[in-house]
Amino acid sequence: MFDRSYLQNPLSEYLKWVITKMKYQRKYQFLKIGYMSKLFNAEFGKYNWIGNNVIMINSSIGDFSYISDDSVISETIMGKFCSIGPNVRTAPGKHPTHTIVSTHPAIYSNPSYCLKNFQTKDYHNPIRNVIIGNDVWICANSIIADGIKVGDGAIVAANSVVTADVEPYTIVGGVPAKFIRKRFKDEQIDILEQSKWWDKKIEWIDNNSDIFLNIEDYYNHHIKNKK
DSSP states (O other), rough: OOOHHHHHOOOOOHHHHHHHHHHHHHTTTTTTTTOEHHHHHHHHOSEEEEEETTTTEEEEETOOOETTOOOOEEEEEEEEOEOOOOOEEEEOOHHHHSSSSOOOHHHHHHOTTSSSSSSSSOOOOOOEEEESSSOOOOOOOEOOOOOOOOOOTEEEETTTTTSOOOTTEEEEETTTTEEESSSSSSSHHHHHHHHHHGGGHHHHHHTTTGGGOHHHHHHHEEEHHOO
């Protein structure tokens, strides 16, 4: 049986990467794409960087967000100033666990990668989109399941599997990921959510960079300016 793997070789894969890198870096300002990363229908903001061997599929990331080596970001809308650690997976796909008899995709759908399918359409069809807010840190080796929303300012600890939505400015971890603690006091979180600093102009962030070093300074600055 002949398949595309016969056509794959180090030179052809390298040339594909070079073409992809040139195409996207010509289109987007201040974008860096790491060695052998693959992009399929990807959208970027400004000042993004993508590590080595990253795969992005049907996804977008906002200004200043980055993705570290060996991550696979699929069906994801990501905000600004996000930090994605190495070997992170989003929307890895779900198999049916009840009603449908088999968990094998050839039984309930018709994916192109199966050599034979028993259906002409997908009878499972779960919601795949992952929504990641702004200023989110997802640590190494974490998995964000299909259809999950991670709120602004949240942190996902290393080696976690997130199967439920994550509230803004909370830290979660474990398998499955559970609430660990809030990052800041409630009134401080309220100010952060109201101010939406990630949407301000770069000049404002640059001029006020000192208040970002301590949440009390940031809080007091905004309380003072609201009076």
